[in-house]
Amino acid sequence: MKQTGDLNLVKKINKSIVLDRIRHDSPVSRARLAELTGLTKATVSSLVGELIESGLVDEIGAGESSGGRKPVMLLFNGTAGYAVGIDLGVDYILGVLTDLNGVIVEQHTMKHSNASVDAVIGDVIHSIRELIGRAPQSTYGIVGIGIGIPGISDEQGNVLFAPNLGWENVPLQQRIESELGIPVVIDNEANAGAVGEQQFDAGVGQNASYLVYVSIGSGIGTGIIIRGELFRGSSGFSGELGHVTIEQNGKPCRCGSSGCWELYASESALLEKARAVLPEDDVDIEALLRRAGDGDKRVIELFEQLGRSLGVGLVNIINAFNPELIVIGGRLAEAESWMLGPLTEVMERRSMPFPRAKLRVQFSGLGMKSTVLGACSLAIAKFFASTKVSVEG
Numbered sequence: 496m497k498q499t500g501d502l503n504l505v506k507k508i509n510k511s512i513v514l515d516r517i518r519h520d521s522p523v524s525r526a527r528l529a530e531l532t533g534l535t536k537a538t539v540s541s542l543v544g545e546l547i548e549s550g551l552v553d554e555i556g557a558g559e560s561s562g563g564r565k566p567v568m569l570l571f572n573g574t575a576g577y578a579v580g581i582d583l584g585v586d587y588i589l590g591v592l593t594d595l596n597g598v599i600v601e602q603h604t605m606k607h608s609n610a611s612v613d614a615v616i617g618d619v620i621h622s623i624r625e626l627i628g629r630a631p632q633s634t635y636g637i638v639g640i641g642i643g644i645p646g647i648s649d650e651q652g653n654v655l656f657a658p659n660l661g662w663e664n665v666p667l668q669q670r671i672e673s674e675l676g677i678p679v680v681i682d683n684e685a686n687a688g689a690v691g692e693q694q695f696d697a698g699v700g701q702n703a704s705y706l707v708y709v710s711i712g713s714g715i716g717t718g719i720i721i722r723g724e725l726f727r728g729s730s731g732f733s734g735e736l737g738h739v740t741i742e743q744n745g746k747p748c749r750c751g752s753s754g755c756w757e758l759y760a761s762e763s764a765l766l767e768k769a770r771a772v773l774p775e776d777d778v779d780i781e782a783l784l785r786r787a788g789d790g791d792k793r794v795i796e797l798f799e800q801l802g803r804s805l806g807v808g809l810v811n812i813i814n815a816f817n818p819e820l821i822v823i824g825g826r827l828a829e830a831e832s833w834m835l836g837p838l839t840e841v842m843e844r845r846s847m848p849f850p851r852a853k854l855r856v857q858f859s860g861l862g863m864k865s866t867v868l869g870a871c872s873l874a875i876a877k878f879f880a881s882t883k884v885s886v887e888g
């Protein structure tokens with residue numbers, strides 16, 4: 496290798512380290528950056544100069560100082576670009592446009608009828624175009640698109656298997672990239688949700704190192720964070736805890752097994768029970784939440800049952816992972832007031848005391864937005880990973 500090449504690479508890596516610190520610690524002074532990164536003040540100053548020129552960093556007024564001249568503070572310029580996050584549900588598409596700090600600027604929601612793979616991809620592209628059309632002018636424009644899917648995908652962004660959507664081997668990333676010409680990252684919706692809860696101010700998992708995010712939708716997915724990082728397993732398919740068996744001779748599941756947790760504790764499970772108990776034929780989640788809120792005892796009892804079934808699966812998670820935090824997300828998080836009591840009772844009765852000693856169980860702080868925000872975060876992370884080699888000075 497040529498020495499100049501090495502030096503260029505070192506400079507790029509250092510610049511990306513400096514940018515990373517400014518993103519996470521801003522407002523921050525050049526002197527403090529030198530302390531944090533271990534780089535010399537001269538190196539930091541030169542790299543910061545280039546970052547200011549690139550539009551990613553701004554200087555702002557004086558910071559606090561213990562006497563003497565007040566240092567100029569550096570701020571990450573979150574509006575230098577924007578990202579699109581999509582939560583692809585089995586019957587809805589929730590999309591947001593965020594700036595590079597993950598602040599939501601625009602939102603777009605639509606229902607889809609899952610008529611065909613092509614129809615759903617068309618709807619996803621429509622949502623993305625809608626959001627891109629509303630993006631403010633910026634230096635970098637749309638830096639990337641993140642999509643959370645209710646299934647498993649590979650590193651090339653192929654949806655390998657999404658049972659509740661009925662998809663197998665759909666090259667989602669490639670199809671959207673070729674249509675829009677913007678980098679796309681695909682991940683499981685619960686993985687994205689875990690990242691969302693961990694990385695955003697309103698998330699309840701901020702900075703948690705051992706977190707399991709349980710996403711309740713028509714199925715159950717989980718995103719597992721270990722030592723601050725998403726745990727993906729040996730080939731990227733971990734987190735399918737919705738398919739942990741809780742009834743050996745239980746109902747058959749679309750995954751091929753039977754008695755899976757999600758058959759007893761998901762939205763679908765709730766709706767199935769509700770249809771058996773309530774005479775109305777147009778029962779949906781919103782209606783059930785409304786009726787429980789109005790004090791309908793039959794509906795409240797359904798939520799309590801669901802809380803107990805949810806608790807059984809949580810016991811397995813607690814005993815297996817000893818997390819510090821379990822976050823319950825998805826639309827059913829709105830049923831916290833009826834589910835939390837029964838869930839906690841089952842959890843405390845059945846899980847082992849040591850693994851749960853320091854555990855907190857909380858309902859999502861981001862509501863339905865954990866996945867879209869996490870998806871944006873993954874897209875933004877991919878953009879910054881690529882700037883290691885593309886932000887030229």
Ligand SMILES: [Zn+2]
Nearest residue numbers: 738748750755
């Ligand atoms: Zn299953």
